Amino acid sequence: MKKTKALILSLLLLVCFGGAQAKDYNASLFGIKSNGTTMNTTAIQKAIDYIHEQGGGRLVFYVGRYLTGSIELKSNVTIHLNEGAVLLGSTNPYDYRQIPGTWLGLILANKAENIGVTGRGVIDGQGRETSYNYIDQIQKGVIKDELKYDRPASRPTLIFLRECKNVEINNVTWKNSAFWVQIYDQCENLNIDRITVDSKAFWNNDGIDIVDCNGVKLTNSFFDATDDAICLKSHDPKSICQNIEVSNCVARSSASGIKFGTASRGGFRNIKMTNIKVYDTYRSAIAIQAVDGGLVENITIDSLHSYNTANVIFLRIGERYEGEKAKLNNVTISNVYAEVPAGKPDAGYEYEGPVEDLPRNISPASITGLPGQYVTNVTLKNITIVYPGGGNPNYAKVGTDAKSLNAIPEMPKAYPEFSQFKELPAWGFYIRHAKGITFDNVTLTAEKPDYRPAIVLDDVHGGDLENVTINDPDKKKNEIVVFQSTDIKK
Template identity: 60%
Template structure:
């Protein structure tokens, strides 16, 4: 018969043993925090075990935990306490490089998962990318090396596909070798209060939201070497739907908040509210649909941007659309304030945006459809855009005669970017192939005199510019609105 002491000891064991609790310390599985021991197998064993027990939390305390790819399993939370760092291996063969989207943390088709805490995920992206390049140059791995950077096998920090009920909270993510984090066809997902600091290699999109449904990005800071916050659509049968981006700050040597570039399916019911963008080489906000995607019901409210290359760019194209026609319809942009930089706004980034792609004079905001394929129903309300002005016709010139406007190419199959047309004939807004646009309390201000008008409308049907005011340097009586081939 068990003694009283035996019973008390057994009860104490039950209380402290992680096997019988929902929280498991990483050290219980032999996971080392010394920064040199490769923990991939031990961490994976822990994740598998917790999932098999019905779920729980794997907790990492202060230390550096070196690892390759970790594959998430259902009902598992990874919790990184303050001072805990998951460190990506610099050996490319420690990652799942035989999958299309290799990553340090990977999950496909798993539900009820989370990554939380005040700790850090450090991908060591530059170092692992250089090791990958060595393997390519030595002929061990094959890769086209676009612009002398690997096209394939660069590990992301996080890649999740077809996952549901996901939470990413509080963590800091640093230095991926590719897109920092990609959430692909995920549903019912919240990313809240995270920090991204990733400028160590090419294509460091801060966060990519791909064909997701019921997705929230909240209260986060994104500083990245490529587009900071990016919605994409890779599958023509899917789309991003019911997405909210709120209370975030973005810094980027590309675009601040962007839809595209890949846009096969489209975007519906997207709410972008109370965000800030700064030091951004390209546009503060962009919608691009060059691949047949349908864009509808978009609200941008209270976006403030400082030291940016361009305020706003909406664009329909025909690049990889396979005969399908992309659309942009029902877009409301309101309560937006932007200051455009006179100099290069991303100067000092490890990977700056390429100045050779830019025109010589400052570009206007653009809302540009295609001939016979207009952007429809755009409302601009309570906007103030401040430009440096100073466009110089002797430096580079684009006029407003019918012949000069007709000479601006359609560029339907080009990569969609505000700078794609090079010189444009307006300093504030260039609007072409649009049906239904309203300016309601919109103020355009150029600090120095310009040779161009503030606004050019070309092939626009159904416009109201009565709510537009313009200030330009010392010019007081200059004609600031130029209309061609358009009607109210």
Template identity: 55%
Template sequence: MKFKKSIMILSLILLQCAVVSAKDYKASFFHIKSDGTTLNTRSIQFAIDYISKNGGGRLVFYVGRYLTGSIHLKSNVTLQLEEGAVLLGSTNPFDYDRIGNTALIHARDLENVGITGKGMIDGQGRALANNSIAYANDGLIEDILKYDRTRESIRPMVIYFYNCVNVNIKEVILQNSACWLQTYERCKNLVVDHITVNNVAFWNSDGVDVVDCDNVTITNNNIDAADDGICLKSHNEKFYCNNILIENNTVRTSANGIKLGTAGKGGFRNIKILNNTVYNTYRSAIALQSVDGGFLEDVLVDGLKSANTGNVIFLRLGERVVGKKSTMNRISIKNVVADVPLGKADAGYDYEGPIEDMPRNISPIIIAGLPGQYINDVTFSNFQISYPGAGSKFMAYIALDKLDSIPEVPAGYPEFSMFKEVPAWGIYVRHAKNINFSNIKMTAEKKDYRLPIVMDDVHDAQLKKITFEQINQKKLLYAYKSTNVTVN
């Protein structure tokens, strides 16, 4: 898998050079108030427009609290938030513009834009979301109020960038969005580096969303989110995520740590996920999913520490759009250390994952294709996994000669819990070809009635140097409707 990392590094250098050479304008020069109560939307927008007309530069915010509604960046303009500066989102839903999506900071069809510095952007999302619900209940906003929440399109993000080139998001603290925190769609040469995300104010609160982007680095970030931490999506079958580096991030969520898919109409290609840590996470540390008719291929995961995470690796093919077949090919995952808890990994956080989605007998690694639609060419190596065991056959015993009873749910929303109980406590593989496991060590701390590995409709699989510890169990593998499965 070739990866143009040198191009990414060059892009980062060019972006940093552009920032260094840009002219600085103090926010106070434009009479932007830092008292936390004056609504500055018009004055901030005037400043952005002024800087753009005068050759570009940085709008610099110093210590203070700057209240604003939606603002729109222009090419060659960067928002620089110095330490102690806080850009506050209004709590009034009518202070936000909807262009594609509703957001505090919009950027559309621009180049050379960014948000930098050690200051903070606070979306005040809980109050904002609750106010939108109140308006909907009074009939002032038309909304279906599903789950007693207004739609995601009504609850503002903090950042929404669309079709931008050379985007630099660096060092800032981003928190408390009413919805997904930051979305970058069809952007090219995007850098998200050394930022802190605290996005646990409300539901659907992802940390970073990248949609159909090309040449992206997401590095050295600390992310705490109630929903998915780092999420790659593809909204259009004519576009796809390409050349993405996700490296040296620390992620905690009440959903998935690092996820590709759910929305996957186009696809994902040339993705590197290197040396990341995921902890106290309700769902999967790494979820690779192709379920909407697109492709997912040439993905490398190298170096993962997964601590107290409900599932470690989840690979899934689905068919949520009838007649559109998804594909998944050439996946390599290696150098993983992980432990899985017996209970809820996110217990005690404000917005926990739903208790009804918790299977009672789970499996750290699940690879699940569909009948006649195989996940192909997957390599796992150098894994060390600790699992609590204690699976009970009285809760959901699945006889090994009746694996067909496990539901396929091709149109289901893809999560590792979608099958409820699975028949292996370590690795469960279904509908896959050319699968290789090597140097895998698994430990079940308590007695579990299941085998370490179960393969169902798997063809051309090799298992080398697989060791396990399990009370009263010596058998490693059960293969069902499978061919050419070898153990060395």
């Protein structure tokens, strides 16, 4: 009997709590105006605080344009934007603030639980005008900030959540951030579904940054950004970004489509990405980087389609922090079809990637560690990459003789990009300082003759390249060059 009463009481409490959680509050109840000109920051914050104090619920915005500066989400509160509702970021730099643990941002939260941003509405940061206003105040000496490449360091994101748990982000369109669009830093149980990111307002518009989070699902979403579209980062050497699932997403970027890093202090572990499409992307479709001393392991990429992307696969170990040795281990990439263009893949977009590291011919995909610091256990299965070919030795040349291969710089401290080495001696794959490399049903095609061989292995130990098909108009006899390597099957 006592157990039955306890169960009934528990159910009643659950129903009461659930009801509080589910309660909707109309934004107009708090005097929030939808005319696009009234500054609503104080009213929206009052609404969030009130709903939080009442036990939780949704702050619902209907059709209209709601101008605001920084607002802070509190536990058990969800912002819900119905179709036609636009949360409009102020263009005044002084309307933005930080809360402990975050950067400047429109929507902020720290250590909040059971929060969300949902609905079919839009969050528009008006980032280009906001950035120009920051630059104006910096040039006048009012705001003290580094202005590098005419880009202020202090610009607001659209959302920055720090150490939050049980977060739901769905359906919303995120537009025109002044800086990175979304930052989720050391969050747990984060679910992001069916969002659209259209952020080409200014430089450094990462589509999404998942930083040292544990337990993330990112599904059914679209990203078009001037900087890395889907980006995993690790800022804290004592943390790690882990247990992440990304599926059914489309990405376009004037940097990389999918990127692990550049910041990789703690590292990345147990990451699975499936059914990803990347197009018109200036740098890499997939870039996995361990350059800041972190651990990167157990990474699975399955079903990648990449069109008009300058590079397909870039795996890199670096050492940007003296003495901090990174590890990159156990990576499987399978079921890939990719086409690499001869020209600039993001030509015509408002903020194109910079023309850099010239002269060079088209770069190959690459797996590069450092001497004594090997990339280990990489499997590439069912991979088809079509290259334009056309490498011209009269433009820039690196041969496959010992002197030429040894002259390729290691560049451990360089900012990692597939183009950092400038000219490389292969047109398909360049693999250096690696162990346990398996190519299973890999097809590489050059559409035009290229003076370089398809694959170059340098300091590679334990490699199975028997199941590789190379289509090269030149039909060179030695399409796989092996140098300073052991136990290679080809």
